[in-house]
Amino acid sequence: MAEINVKVGAEAFRFNKFSDWVNGAGSLFEIAELRGNEDSLCVDAKGRICLTGKEFMRARDDGSFPIIVYRALCEELRNEANERRT
Numbered sequence: 284m285a286e287i288n289v290k291v292g293a294e295a296f297r298f299n300k301f302s303d304w305v306n307g308a309g310s311l312f313e314i315a316e317l318r319g320n321e322d323s324l325c326v327d328a329k330g331r332i333c334l335t336g337k338e339f340m341r342a343r344d345d346g347s348f349p350i351i352v353y354r355a356l357c358e359e360l361r362n363e364a365n366e367r368r369t
Contacts, residue, residue: 292354
């Protein structure tokens with residue numbers, strides 16, 4: 284297994300337990316103005332990326348909550364990307 288350091292944006296929110304994800308994911312992503320994996324990164328308590336329900340179930344089964352949702356780009360990088368587009 285490889286480990287890398289990754290810079291991400293601020294924490295948007297977190298799922299403290301599996302039922303939080305099941306019952307509230309849609310509204311939390313909407314409130315945070317995030318489009319799921321397109322502009323966020325979900326990381327479980329063991330540092331593993333969670334992209335699909337399969338990874339959320341794995342975290343449930345092996346006690347790897349909370350899962351923290353980070354903005355994929357820090358504001359500095361987002362601003363740079365926007366400047367390049369204009």
